[in-house]
Amino acid sequence: MATEHADTTTAVSRTRGVVFRYVLLVATLSALASLGLLLANVAVDAFDPLSADPSWYLIYLCTLVVPSLLVGWGLRRHELLVGGIEALFVPIGGLFGAGALFLLFEVIPFNVWFAWAVGIAVPAAIWLLTTIAGTSGRVRAGLTLGVGAVALIGLPLPGVSTTGAVGLLTMGVPAYIQRRVYTIPNYYLTYLLTLAVPIALLVGHQLRKRVSFTAGLTGTGLVVIASLAVLFQTVVYTYVALVLVLLVLVPTAWYCYTQWHDHPADRLQFAFPVTVLIGAGLGRIAVWVLSISGPNSWVDLQFLQDAPTRYAESAGLNPALVGSLLLMVVVIATSFPLGVGAAVYLEEYAPDNGFTRLIQLNISNLAGVPSVVYGLLGLGLFINLGGMSGESISLFGQTITLQGMPTGSVLVGGMAISLLILPIVIISSQEAIRSVPESLRQASFGMGATRWQTVKHVVLPRSVPGILTGTILAVGRAVGETAPLIMVLAASYSSSPPAGLLDKATALPLQVYSWAFEPDPAFRHGVLAAGVVVMIVVLLVINSIAIIVRNKYEAKQQ
């Protein structure tokens, strides 16, 4: 208004404003565009799309892309596209879960897995039985913990025989099975007993709650039949097929069943995933029948399954994947309880005094400490114990030789990284806890609840989505961290997957770093790009989990 008037009277030009506006826009987009270009370069190097036959693209265009776009466009007009895409994410998520499980099976031998599963089943059964019997919470917790401890660790009675039933008591179930039971089932049976049975029971239980007892029985029966049916195929190993059935087929079927049943108006949304799946299948068959070669991608199953070698063609990053998975386990196990605990203290318990402000200031400063310094902390504290490792001290008349943790182990690397992300977890959890309305707390106190009861029953349940989202995003950052790992590894990293938490670590970013200095262009533009693609995909999956968790809980709380 004023500007129009000014335009006519003074020499204020509109051009300057418009130019300024577009300069700003270009500046904003330029950074994004440069990242996009770099990522496009990586994708071209990793997938090598130009090596494919043009008819390969033509076939997939006809069978997959065009039908999916048409159906998607049609559904979009009915606002069903989002639901359709979501349905597609269930099997994809299941595939990633199955992949993570296979990586875990590489670390844990199946007999150990079996032994611990049986051990854990004992307290779980006690808990279930006491719940059904209706005993009080205290008795139930005591019985479960007591029996569970005996079942898992055993009673340390020196000098008592370790055979027979007494051995079962003294050694605990897992150790007993590993040492004394000689007829351990094979891979397939182990996973059938430890995975298929609980999943079948869970499906049956859920169906019984939703529909009826017979429906529950049918659901359990269907899962068991599907698990047994994999014996009759010869394409892949039976245990691989079993895990795929349990983690991909069963969740997808469950999702389809519940959506179909609960949202009858939205049934049309299944047209999208069905089109995509059928299109992909048809394209695959057509390509196979006509024997057309697809792109010669560096990212393939062999790349995910093999160990790194000196030759670009046979190099893989399986050990790095296993290492990153184990590191993630350590990071979550240490940073989640500590971070949430600190956030609860600062938001719910802390008095407003100097010490609290000191902790708060300290946390924000810790967030700014360079990651490489955390590596030094891990090296100096966990491994060298501040220079005290290897020295002897006498304590209460006994001489103890101090021994740091093994150099470069998964545990030390994971702990260094979890200290690094701890400030992020604390700050995001604090924000989530702060967003719980004060009136809820007051209502809880008004009913006579103590502070801990308020925290347990009111504050934490309400802030779980925010806490989980923040933690998962922090874990995503932890996966990409390299510098602390290099510092604690001190030049000694292995090319075989770690066998346990105290074994030498290797991780995705470390593998990328070590490949970066290979002069061979096949490494630079092929293997390295493929490694980067795998890392970015892992990060994308972790971040989508965070988004899905947030959306799911937000929908529930409204």
Place this chain on the structure above:
Amino acid sequence: MSSITADLTTQTTKSPRERLARWFFFACAAISIVVTIGIVVVLVLGALKFFRSTGVALGMAPGDTVTLSSYLFEGQWTPGSEPQQFGLLAPLSATVMLMLGSAIIALPLGLAAAIYLSEYASDRMRSVLKPALEILAGVPTVVYGFFALVYITPLLDQLVPLGVGTFNMVSACIVVGIMIIPMVTSISEDAMNAVPDSLRQAGYGLGATKFDVSTSIVVPSAISGIASSYILALSRAIGETMAVAIAAGSQSTVMNPLNPVAYFSPNSPITAQMIQLATGDISAQGAAYHAMFALGLTLFVITLAMNIVSELISSRYREVYR
């Protein structure tokens, strides 16, 4: 119901369960203080062993160590070859170069993006651009190093008349600059959003254009937030490790950070030198091992000082609007 009332009567603030919960949460919060103390103790102990005067007192062989003055004021950094020399000035000059180079990229772009998001963008545009910019900070730094080495350096090699080496500072500065843009943008934008609308309205009332309001009212009003975002982002650039460790080479020499030609040659900053020492063939008792701690302490002090200055600027010079 009866069990709940029973619970309530048995549990008061003084009950063991309440105390246990309180102490557990307190311990979690206190861990952060312990971590800070741990960092300082580990760095200072390691650095003390590195310097001759204190190293001898701590029982170290004098031949393995350096004097504090030679560390601070000399410019030869050769930990891997005889004679071993540890002059901080060489890696420090590379760190300053990294800071200046990434500042040239990140500060104008980050500020421009902040002004655009805060003043010009529609709500819809903002809801797309803000998360998109955050992605820049979410890409792992080792991936940025790979970008610099494999894509940006060959491109620069064709563009620059004299060519650049396989390892060079300029590609490292570019990727680190891109990486810290979101930091500048998010904090500056917060500061600009805190400028009250009445100031803008007053500007429009006086006949100012949107350009005038943005550059003459909003930016000056938010200048403390912008300055603190700059310092924080630069401290992040100084602490950045993997991208420079991959892209900027392994040798440190004293260079003039104000000389543009110097950016086309390799020069390894403090962080990359630490990685270099860690991956090199070092024993846990040698001077190279303790040099890592001396470098770490230097880095920690610099970044901590910058973070504190940024904090002070944003709190002391924050304009209070009501």
